[in-house]
Amino acid sequence: xxxxxxxxxxxxxxxxxxxxxxxxxxxxxxxxxxxxxxxxxxxxxxxxxxxxxxxxxxxxxxxxxxxxxxxxxxxxxxxxxxxxxxxxxxxxxxxxxxxxxxxxxxxxxxxxxxxxxxxxxxxxxxxxxxxxxxxxxxxxxxxxxxxxxxxxxxxxxxxxxxxxxxxxxxxxxxxxxxxxxxxxxxxxxxxxxxxxxxxxxxxxxxxxxxxxxxxxxxxxxxxxxxxxxxxxxxxxxxxxxxxxxxxxxxxxxxxxxxxxxxxxxxxxxxxxxxxx
Amino acid sequence: xxxxxxxxxxxxxxxxxxxxxxxxxxxxxxxxxxxxxxxxxxxxxxxxxxxxxxxxxxxxxxxxxxxxxxxxxxxxxxxxxxxxxxxxxxxxxxxxxxxxxxxxxxxxxxxxxxxxxxxxxxxxxxxxxxxxxxxxxxxxxxxxxxxxxxxxxxxxxxxxxxxxxxxxxxxxxxxxxxxxxxxxxxxxxxxxxxxxxxxxxxxxxxxxxxxxxxxxxxxxxxxxxxxxxxxxxxxxxxxxxxxxxxxxxxxxxxxxxxxxxxxxxxxxxxxxxxxxxxxxxxxxxxxxxxxxxxxxxxxxxxxxxxxxxxxxxxxxxxxxxxxxxxxxxxxxxxxx
Numbered sequence: 345x346x347x348x349x350x351x352x353x354x355x356x357x358x359x360x361x362x363x364x365x366x367x368x369x370x371x372x373x374x375x376x377x378x379x380x381x382x383x384x385x386x387x388x389x390x391x392x393x394x395x396x397x398x399x400x401x402x403x404x405x406x407x408x409x410x411x412x413x414x415x416x417x418x419x420x421x422x423x424x425x426x427x428x429x430x431x432x433x434x435x436x437x438x439x440x441x442x443x444x445x446x447x448x449x450x451x452x453x454x455x456x457x458x459x460x461x462x463x464x465x466x467x468x469x470x471x472x473x474x475x476x477x478x479x480x481x482x483x484x485x486x487x488x489x490x491x492x493x494x495x496x497x498x499x500x501x502x503x504x505x506x507x508x509x510x511x512x513x514x515x516x517x518x519x520x521x522x523x524x525x526x527x528x529x530x531x532x533x534x535x536x537x538x539x540x541x542x543x544x545x546x547x548x549x550x551x552x553x554x555x556x557x558x559x560x561x562x563x564x565x566x567x568x569x570x571x572x573x574x575x576x577x578x579x580x581x582x583x584x585x586x587x588x589x590x591x592x593x594x595x596x597x598x599x600x601x602x603x604x605x606x607x608x609x610x611x612x613x614x615x616x617x618x619x620x
Numbered sequence: 621x622x623x624x625x626x627x628x629x630x631x632x633x634x635x636x637x638x639x640x641x642x643x644x645x646x647x648x649x650x651x652x653x654x655x656x657x658x659x660x661x662x663x664x665x666x667x668x669x670x671x672x673x674x675x676x677x678x679x680x681x682x683x684x685x686x687x688x689x690x691x692x693x694x695x696x697x698x699x700x701x702x703x704x705x706x707x708x709x710x711x712x713x714x715x716x717x718x719x720x721x722x723x724x725x726x727x728x729x730x731x732x733x734x735x736x737x738x739x740x741x742x743x744x745x746x747x748x749x750x751x752x753x754x755x756x757x758x759x760x761x762x763x764x765x766x767x768x769x770x771x772x773x774x775x776x777x778x779x780x781x782x783x784x785x786x787x788x789x790x791x792x793x794x795x796x797x798x799x800x801x802x803x804x805x806x807x808x809x810x811x812x813x814x815x816x817x818x819x820x821x822x823x824x825x826x827x828x829x830x831x832x833x834x835x836x837x838x839x840x841x842x843x844x845x846x847x848x849x850x851x852x853x854x855x856x857x858x859x860x861x862x863x864x865x866x867x868x869x870x871x872x873x874x875x876x877x878x879x880x881x882x883x884x885x886x887x888x889x890x891x892x893x894x895x896x897x898x899x900x901x902x903x904x905x906x907x908x909x910x911x912x913x914x915x916x917x918x919x920x921x922x923x924x925x926x927x928x929x930x931x932x933x934x935x936x937x938x939x940x941x942x943x944x945x946x947x948x949x950x951x952x953x954x955x956x
Binding site for chain 1: 669670671690691692694695696697698700702704705706707708717718721722762765766768769
C-alpha cells in the first residue's frame with residue numbers, strides 16, 4: 345500500500361539520476377578494473393602463467409594469504425570479544441575505547457606502519473631490542489606484517505557485530521542464565537547464533553581488507569624480495585620494473601579475491617533477512 | 621517461607637531503587653508485586669532472580685542463602701515482559717533448553733517438553749519458530765521454558781504487559797488455573813491493580829522503593845493502609861475530606877437529609893453500563909470552584925440507577941457515603 349501511494353520524482357529526473365550514478369560507478373570502478381582484466385589477458389593466459397611461474401610471485405601470494413588468514417583469525421577472536429565488552433559491560437573509559445577502535449579507519453596505514461616500527465624496531469624500538477635479543481624478530485618479518493594487518497582491519501568485525509549485539513539486547517542471555525547456563529554456554533548457544541551472520545560478514549570484509557593492505561605492511565616488512573613481499577608490493581615493484589604483464593596478473597588475482605568476497609557477502613546478506 | 625528478603629537496599633547512582641525492603645513470600649502461593657512504574661518492583665524481582673545485585677541485605681530461597689549466587693545456580697524460572705524467546709530455536713528447543721543444559725537424557729527431555737507443551741496448549745506449534753507465534757503464544761512458551769527446569773520459584777516480570785487487553789485477560793485466567801495445577805511458588809510484577817486483585821493470593825504494594833502494604837486482595841481493598849494504596853487499587857474521589865471510591869457514594873434526589881452533601885451535576889459521562897457523574901458541592905469546602913477542581917466529587921452509578929433517579933446535567937443531588945464504604949483520610953499533598 346505504502347509503495348503505491350508514495351510520491352515519486354518525475355520521469356526525466358529519475359532517468360537523469362540513474363545516468364549520473366551509472367556513469368559515476370562506471371568511470372571510477374568498472375572501467376579501470378575492466379582494463380586490468382583486459383591487459384592481464386591481452387596475450388591469453390601467458391601473462392598469468394609466466395607470473396605464477398616466478399618463485400618470487402608465488403612466495404608473495406603465499407605470504408599474503410598466510411598474513412591475511414592469521415590477521416583475520418586474530419581479529420575474529422578479539423573483535424567478538426571487544427564487541428561483547430563494549431555492548432554488555434559498563435566500565436570507565438568505554439567511550440574512549442570505542443573511539444580508539446575507529447582510529448585504524450581514519451589514520452593512514454603508513455602512519456600505522458611507522459608507529460609499529462617505532463615500538464618494535466630491533467635497533468631503537470621500545471620493545472624491539474629486548475625481543476630481538478630474545479631471538480624474536482618483529483619488524484622486517486612476518487609478525488610485524490601480521491600486526492600491521494590486524495591493526496588496519498581491526499574495526500571491521502567490531503563495527504559489524506556491535507549493532508547486532510545492541511539490537512538483540514541481553515534478555516535472551518539473561519533468560520539463558522536463569523535456565524542454568526553458564527557464561528560460556530550462553531555465549532555458544534544463544535549469543536553466537538544470533539550474531540553469526542554479522543561475524544561472517546565482518547570476517548569477509550576483514551579478509552578483503554587484509555589481502556589488499558599495502559602501506560602499513562610495506563613499512564614494516566622491509567620489502568625483501570622472496571621473503572617479506574606481499575602481493576600488493578609485487579604489483580608495485582613489477583609495475584615500476586617494467587614487467588607490466590606480471591603486475592597486471594597479480595593485480596587481477598587481488599581484484600578477483602575481492603570480487604569473490606563481495607559475491608560471498610551478497611549470498612550471505614539475504615539469508616540474514618529473517619534474523620535481523 | 622519460600623523466599624526471605626531482609627533489609628535490601630539498592631541504588632542506581634543517586635536514584636534509590638529499593639530502601640530497607642524486608643519481605644517473606646510463602647511457599648506455593650501466587651504473590652503480586654504491585655506498584656507504579658519506576659517504583660522498584662521489577663528491581664526487587666530481578667534481585668530475587670540474581671539478575672541484579674543488592675547493595676545491602678540478603679535473599680534466602682528455600683532456606684538457601686542466595687544473595688551472592690549467580691542466576692544459573694538459583695534454580696528460579698524467570699519470565700520476561702518481552703518474552704526473551706530464543707529466536708533461532710524452535711518452540712520445542714526453547715522449552716528443552718534448560719533440560720539440555722542440565723544434561724538430562726534425550727528421552728527424558730523429549731517427554732518433559734511434550735508434557736509442558738501440552739500444559740501450555742502449544743503442542744501443535746512445537747516445530748515453529750518464535751517469530752511465527754502470536755504474543756500470547758510466545759509468552760506461554762516462555763512460561764513452559766521456565767517451568768521445564770522445575771524451578772523452586774517462578775518469577776514473572778510484567779508477563780502480560782506487552783499483550784493486548786483481551787489476550788491479557790485470557791492469560792491472566794490461564795495463569796491462575798495453571799498455578800492451581802502446578803503449585804510452584806510464583807511472584808509476578810504488575811502495575812495493573814485489576815490483574816493483581818484477580819490473580820494473586822497475596823499482594824505487596826511497592827512505591828518509591830518502599831513497601832506500602834502487604835496483604836490479601838480483600839484486605840488491601842477493604843482496609844488500605846494509606847491513601848496511596850487506596851488510590852492505586854482503583855479510582856478514588858474526595859467527599860467531605862475523605863478519600864473514597866466513586867461507587868461507594870450514594871446519590872439521592874429526595875432532598876436535604878442530615879449528613880448529606882448537596883451538589884450540582886456538572887458533567888455526566890456514560891461508559892457502557894455505568895454512568896460517571898461529576899458533582900460540584902454547593903455548600904462546604906468545594907463550593908463555587910471551577911470545573912475539574914479540587915472540590916468536585918466523582919460518583920459512579922449503574923445506568924439503570926441513574927435513569928431511575930432521573931439525573932441529568934444541572935440536577936441537584938445529595939451525596940453521602942454508602943454504609944460499609946471504605947474511606948481513608950486524605951493526606952494534603954501526598955495524594956497522587
